[in-house]
Amino acid sequence: MIPHSRPTIDETDIQAVSGVLHSGSIAQGGAVEKFEQELAGYIGVKGGVATSSGTAALHLALLALDITGKDTVALPSYVCTAVLNAVHYVGALPLLIDVHPDTFNMDVEDLKRKLRPQVKAIIVPHSFGLAADLEEIMALGIPVIEDCAQSIGATYKNKMAGSFGNISIFSFYATKMLTTGEGGMVVSDSEEFLRKIRDLRDYDNRENYVTRYNYKMTDFQASLGFSQLKKLNHFIEIRRNIAQKYNNEFKNLCSLPASHKNDRKHIYYRYTVKLRRDVESFLKLSKEKGINCERPVFKPLHRYLNLSGFTNTDRVWEKAVSIPIYPTLTEKNMNTIVEFVKNAAL
Ligand SMILES: Cc1ncc(COP(=O)(O)O)c(C=O)c1O
Numbered sequence: 001m002i003p004h005s006r007p008t009i010d011e012t013d014i015q016a017v018s019g020v021l022h023s024g025s026i027a028q029g030g031a032v033e034k035f036e037q038e039l040a041g042y043i044g045v046k047g048g049v050a051t052s053s054g055t056a057a058l059h060l061a062l063l064a065l066d067i068t069g070k071d072t073v074a075l076p077s078y079v080c081t082a083v084l085n086a087v088h089y090v091g092a093l094p095l096l097i098d099v100h101p102d103t104f105n106m107d108v109e110d111l112k113r114k115l116r117p118q119v120k121a122i123i124v125p126h127s128f129g130l131a132a133d134l135e136e137i138m139a140l141g142i143p144v145i146e147d148c149a150q151s152i153g154a155t156y157k158n159k160m161a162g163s164f165g166n167i168s169i170f171s172f173y174a175t176k177m178l179t180t181g182e183g184g185m186v187v188s189d190s191e192e193f194l195r196k197i198r199d200l201r202d203y204d205n206r207e208n209y210v211t212r213y214n215y216k217m218t219d220f221q222a223s224l225g226f227s228q229l230k231k232l233n234h235f236i237e238i239r240r241n242i243a244q245k246y247n248n249e250f251k252n253l254c255s256l257p258a259s260h261k262n263d264r265k266h267i268y269y270r271y272t273v274k275l276r277r278d279v280e281s282f283l284k285l286s287k288e289k290g291i292n293c294e295r296p297v298f299k300p301l302h303r304y305l306n307l308s309g310f311t312n313t314d315r316v317w318e319k320a321v322s323i324p325i326y327p328t329l330t331e332k333n334m335n336t337i338v339e340f341v342k343n344a345a346l
Contacts, residue, residue, distance in 0.1 A: 001287075001290050001291070001292055002290060002291045002292060002324055002329075002333045002336065002337065003292050003324065004175075004292040004293065004294045004322065004324050005175035005324065005325075005326055006175070006326050006328050006329075007174050007175065007179045008228075008231070008235060008326065008327045008328050009179075009224075012227055013224055013227045013228060016223040016224060016226065016227035017220050017223055017224050017227075019223065020219045020220040020223045021220055023219075025219060026218055026219055026220050027216070027218055027219065028050075028202070028216040028217060028218060028219065028222075029219045030219065031219035031220070031222040031223045031226065032050050032216075032217050032218075032219055032222040034222070034226060035048075035050055035185075035217075035222035035223075035225045035226045035229070036048040036049060036050050036185065036222075038226055038229055039170070039185055039187065039225070039229060040187050042160070042229060042232070043152075043160045043162040043163050043168070043187055044159065044160050044163045045162070045163050045168070045187045045188060045189050046188065046189045046190070046191065046194070047187065047188065047191070047194045048185045048186065048187040048194075049185065049186045049187075049194060049197045049198050049201060050183065050184070050185050050216075050217040050222060050225075051183065051184040051185060051186060051201060051215045051216070051217060052182060052183065052184065052214075052215045052216060052217060053171065053173070053182050053183060053184045053215075054082065054147075054149045054169055054170060054171025054172075054173065054183075054184035055082045055085060055086055055171075055184070056184055056201075056213070056215035057169035057170065057171070057184035057185060057186045057215075058082070058083065058086035058123070058145065058147065058169050058184075059086045059089045059090070059213075059215075060186055060197045060200055060201060060213070060215060061086075061145045061167040061168075061169055061186050061193075061197070062086060062087070062089070062090045062092070062121065062145070063090060063196070063197075063200055064167060064186075064188075064193045064196045064197050064200075065120065065121050065143050065145070065166070065167065065193075066120075067090045067092050067120055067121055068090060068091060068092065069090070069091030069092060070118075071090075071092045071093070071118060071119075071120040071121070072092060072093040072094075072095050072116070072118040072119045072120065073087045073092045073093070073094060073095065073119070073120065073121045073122070073123060074094075074095045074096075074097055074111060074114070074115070074119050074121070074122040074123070074142075075087065075094060075095070075096065075097065075106075075122070075123040075125075075301075076096070076097050076098070076099050076105070076106040076107075076125060076127075076301075076313075077096040077097065077098060077099065077300045077301045077302040077307075077310045077313045078099040078104060078127070078297050078300050078301075078313045078316055078317065079125050079127065079147075079297060079301065080297060080298070081301065081304065082149075083123055083125065083147060083301075084301050084304070086123075087123070092120075093118070094301070094305075095114055095116075095119060096301055096302050096305070096307060096310065097110050097111045097114060098110040098309075098310045098311065098312045098313050099127075099312050099313050099316060100312065101312045101315060101316060102255075102258040103127075103130055103132070103258045103261075104127045104128060104130075104258075104272065104296070104316055104320070105124075105125070105126065105127050105130065105131075105132035105133065106122075106124060106125075106132050106133070106137070107312060108133045108136045108137060111137065111140070112140070115140065115142075119142055120142070120143065121142065121143045121144070121145060122137060122140070122142050122143070122144050122145070123145045123147055124137055124144055124145065124146050124147060124165065125147035125149065125150065125151075126146070126147070126148060126150065126151035126154055126161050127150060127151075127296075128150055128151075128257070128268075128269050128270035128272050128296060128322075129150055129151050129154050129177075129239075129266050129267040129268050129269035129270065130151070130154065130257070130258060130259065130264065130266045131151065131154050131155065131156035131161045131264040134146070134156050134157075134161075134164045134165075135156075135157070138164060138165075143166045143167075144164070144165040144166055145165055145166070145167050145168065145169060146161060146162055146164060146165035146167075146168035146169070147168075147169055148161050148162040148168050148169065148170050149169065149170060149171035149173075149176065149184075150171075150176070150177075150269040150270070151177075151267060151269060152170055152176075152177045152178065152232065152267070153177060153232055153233065153236045153267045154264065154265060154266065154267045155264060155265045156263065156264045157263050157264070162187060163189075166188065166190065166193070167186060167187070167188045167190070167193055167197075168186070168187050168188070169184060169185065169186050169187075170184055170185045170187070171183070171184050172184060172185070172221075172225055172228075176269070177232065177235060177236070177267065177269055178225060178228035178229055178231075178232050178235070179224070179225070179228060180217065180221035180222065180224050180225040180228075181221055181224070182221075183217050183221050183222075183225060184217075199212070200212050200213055200215075201213060201214075201215045201216060202214065202215075202216055234327075235327045236267045236268075238327040239267060239268040239269075239325055239326070239327065240266075240267070240268060242268070242271070242325050242329060242334060243257070243259075243266070243268040243271055243325065245334065245338070246271055246323065246325070246337075246338070246341075249338045249341070249342065250273060250338075250341060250342075250345065253341065253342065253345040253346060254273040254274060254275050254276065254341075254345050255273060255274035255319075256273060257271060257272050257273065268325055270296055270322045270325065271322065271323045271324075271325040272296045272320050272321070272322050272323075273320070273321060273323065273345075274316065274319040274320050275319055275320075275321060275345060276319075276345070276346060277344075277345065277346060279295065279318060279319060279320070279321055282321060282344055282345075283295070283321065285344055286340065286344070289340050289344075290336075291324065291336065291337055291340055292324065293321050293322060293323055293324070294321070294322045295317070295320065295321065295322065296320050296321070296322040297317065299317075300313045300314070300317050323337060323341065324337060
């Protein structure tokens with residue numbers, strides 16, 4: 001089976017982790033701090049706080065913005081449930097926004113239509129590696145959490161995604177652009193947010209009591225993250241080359257990923273196309289042929305919450321598939337995928 005996604009781990013990654021394991025200090029320590037500094041530097045922001053997951057990072061970001069049960073948080077419907085979970089962790093009301101049918105990102109017009117005074121934060125994922133309409137969203141004047149779980153290295157107007165929002169979060173889950181197995185990070189330019197998030201991540205040795213968390217990353221995870229970060233630009237280059245090959249092969253068969261806006265650069269965390277044919281039978285056929293294609297989002301959030309009126313999200317969910325793309329994809333596997341899609345797409 002050609003997997004849908006796969007981490008890229010080499011000998012230097014293994015050496016980095018093994019160095020920490022040999023050191024005897026394996027919990028959160030110097031390696032975490034180094035990873036935080038390097039990642040914040042890569043994004044171009046003041047600082048970062050590493051966490052145990054992207055979900056934990058989102059939770060801490062919402063707490064830093066003082067979001068509580070009285071508040072509403074806007075987020076797109078076409079995103080994984082982790083984002084909705086974080087909103088529920090702080091007891092806030094989710095306000096689901098439809099997506100743009102081409103970019104699969106939050107539709108700014110729908111956001112503007114639905115905005116109300118109770119909305120105290122907007123979570124903006126850059127879905128599948130393409131930046132959302134940051135300028136228009138930031139202009140609304142509501143605190144923005146950029147969700148870069150799928151988009152580390154993506155750019156918007158020549159600046160890194162993750163350097164625009166009041167707070168931004170990342171995920172380093174096994175299948176992400178770079179991995180620490182499980183892990184995440186919050187970054188910000190605000191010392192105040194960073195201090196607050198750092199305080200809430202860890203519960204030990206404090207004078208006062210507030211509910212705090214154990215959302216720490218370990219040093220051996222951070223050493224893997226640091227080693228992976230050095231290769232991130234190379235990973236992105238390989239993904240872009242594969243996407244270009246797919247684009248050339250598939251251009252007459254389906255709607256290609258939206259990378260046409262020249263003010264932003266896609267990193268192809270996922271290669272997502274919209275088919276003309278039925279998605280369910282395409283996915284079944286792909287598995288029969290030994291290729292694990294998937295839906296880019298398992299199920300839209302409004303369907304979990306029994307809400308309606310998300311026409312674009314429904315349409316995208318009904319038509320979009322994600323085709324394997326990752327740095328370790330072999331030429332042979334790529335050719336097998338191209339042949340399959342050419343035969344099965346219509
Ligand atoms: C857009 C988005 N946000 C947040 C998360 C949560 O990240 P994690 O799985 O590290 O908790 C994910 C997970 O894949 C995601 O895709």
